[in-house]
Amino acid sequence: IAILKALRDLGNTVIVVEHDEEIINQADYIIDIGPKAGINGGEVIFAGVPNDLYKHDSLTSHYLKGQLSVSIDNSFENKEYKFIEINGINKYNLKNIDIEIPLNTLTLITGMSGSGKSTLVKEVIKPAIENNLQSVKINNKNYTSINIPSDNLKKIEFINQNPIGRSSRSNPITYIKAYDDIRKLFTNQPLAKQRKYKAGHFSFNVEGGRCEKCKGEGEILIEMQFMANVHLKCEACNGNKFKDEILEIKFKNKNISDILDLSIDESIVFFKKNNQLNIAKKLQPLIDVGLNYVKLGQSSNTLSGGEAQRIKLASFLSKKDLNENILFIFDEPTTGLHFHDINKLLACFQKLKNSGHSIICIEHNLDVIKCADWIIDLGPEGGVNGGEIMFKGTIKDLIKCNKSITAKHLKSKIKKNKH
Numbered sequence: 354i355a356i357l358k359a360l361r362d363l364g365n366t367v368i369v370v371e372h373d374e375e376i377i378n379q380a381d382y383i384i385d386i387g388p389k390a391g392i393n394g395g396e397v398i399f400a401g402v403p404n405d406l407y408k409h410d411s412l413t414s415h416y417l418k419g420q421l422s423v424s425i426d427n428s429f430e431n432k433e434y435k436f437i438e439i440n441g442i443n444k445y446n447l448k449n450i451d452i453e454i455p456l457n458t459l460t461l462i463t464g465m466s467g468s469g470k471s472t473l474v475k476e477v478i479k480p481a482i483e484n485n486l487q488s489v490k491i492n493n494k495n496y497t498s499i500n501i502p503s504d505n506l507k508k509i510e511f512i513n514q515n516p517i518g519r520s521s522r523s524n525p526i527t528y529i530k531a532y533d534d535i536r537k538l539f540t541n542q543p544l545a546k547q548r549k550y551k552a553g554h555f556s557f558n559v560e561g562g563r564c565e566k567c568k569g570e571g572e573i574l575i576e577m578q579f580m581a582n583v584h585l586k587c588e589a590c591n592g593n594k595f596k597d598e599i600l601e602i603k604f605k606n607k608n609i610s611d612i613l614d615l616s617i618d619e620s621i622v623f624f625k626k627n628n629q630l631n632i633a634k635k636l637q638p639l640i641d642v643g644l645n646y647v648k649l650g651q652s653s654n655t656l657s658g659g660e661a662q663r664i665k666l667a668s669f670l671s672k673k674d675l676n677e678n679i680l681f682i683f684d685e686p687t688t689g690l691h692f693h694d695i696n697k698l699l700a701c702f703q704k705l706k707n708s709g710h711s712i713i714c715i716e717h718n719l720d721v722i723k724c725a726d727w728i729i730d731l732g733p734e735g736g737v738n739g740g741e742i743m744f745k746g747t748i749k750d751l752i753k754c755n756k757s758i759t760a761k762h763l764k765s766k767i768k769k770n771k772h
Contacts, residue, residue: 354375358379372689372692377406378403378417383401383403383406385400386398388412390643391616391617391647393645393646398411399411399414412693421692421693422720423723424699424724434456435456437453439478439498441497443496445740446469446736448740451742452745454711454713456502457706458726459725459726460711460712460713460727460729461713461725461727463722463731464759465733465735465758467734468731468732469731470715471715474682477496478682479509479511479682481496481499482501483509485499486501486507486508508680510669512681513662513684514659514662514684515658516654520653521652521654522557522570522653524649524653525651526613526649528665528668529638529671530671531632531636531649532556535632535649536556536609538632539609540554550562555595555599562596562598564594566588566590567589570594571594572585573587605627612649613649614649616645616648617636617644617645618640637671638671639664641697642667642701647660669681669705670701678709679710680710680713681705681711683712685716699724719766722748722763723748723767726747728747729745730745730751730759730760732756732758743757744756744760752764
């Protein structure tokens with residue numbers, strides 16, 4: 354915030370896309386877009402100074418005023434938990450630390466930038482647990498011992514922000530396995546049966562029904578030697594990705610391209626209205642993680658890292674046969690999320706916990722920190738001045754910790770919320 358203000362004071366104009374409450378309150382001028390997302394967004398809800406935003410009616414103002422808040426689950430205090438224990442951790446700036454991670458909880462790794470959070474999670478916790486579960490002996494361990502309660506953990510999943518597919522033809526509904534049902538629906542239409550079309554004819558990943566000029570991309574890429582590449586709409590299919598004869602196959606007056614152009618919100622209404630409840634049910638997890646505005650066929654290269662991460666989470670929420678207890682690891686999952694989206698994310702975490710799974714997150718967001726079951730706070734600062742355990746335990750005890758910078762800011766946050 355100090356740097357942004359210094360840039361302004363030098364005569365510059367600074368525009369920031371931001372959800373952080375402190376930065377919003379320090380702004381000179383705010384443009385609030387909404388009222389919600391996707392087809393339900395795109396309007397200027399408010400434009401003016403922060404004080405006037407508090408008098409306005411919008412999701413942002415409701416959270417800033419405390420009329421809405423990120424919910425807190427304090428169930429940890431009333432239960433008994435089994436712990437993963439990793440002792441003698443030495444890696445980069447981590448200084449011979451011992452940690453405990455309770456299973457079936459939301460555990461957050463907090464601390465200043467450079468304090469050792471990513472090192473601890475990605476280079477110690479993840480490989481240590483993977484090797485232990487697979488009974489693999491490794492040389493040059495960066496810890497002295499690890500103990501995992503038997504039969505309480507079977508698998509580990511790292512949900513990162515990498516793209517959801519290797520090609521731009523990857524999209525949300527192929528990732529959550531809903532596209533198979535949609536293609537089957539189209540192959541069952543009378544004209545498709547008459548022409549003997551198979552499911553592959555409604556895929557843009559294989560030859561058959563896709564436009565062969567753009568290979569199902571909907572656009573032509575022109576590579577430029579000294580400038581950014583140019584993307585032009587494919588003239589052969591007019592950006593529809595399929596051959597004309599495939600687009601003649603319709604379900605309730607919509608062809609496959611029309612369906613792929615629907616938002617998740619629109620598609621669920623459409624499929625429920627037309628008694629395709631199985632498809633609507635498979636799409637529901639995308640609503641649960643707050644991606645109702647994304648289009649069914651939206652190219653993976655247009656999705657942000659945070660959106661890709663939430664699609665991966667939705668794919669797990671859609672699986673009903675997860676009998677094994679899984680440890681999910683997320684790297685700052687609230688990046689780019691509004692207060693309202695954070696509420697949805699925490700509700701998804703609660704679903705995972707209710708199913709017997711465990712969650713570890715690297716996190717800075719105070720709204721999420723106050724909702725955690727267990728905190729491991731690193732510090733006191735970053736780099737060589739980091740790598741020590743400032744605190745480990747519950748929120749109730751964290752706010753009593755005088756040596757933690759996280760505790761200081763969290764205490765102010767909780768005090769403000771009470772008022």
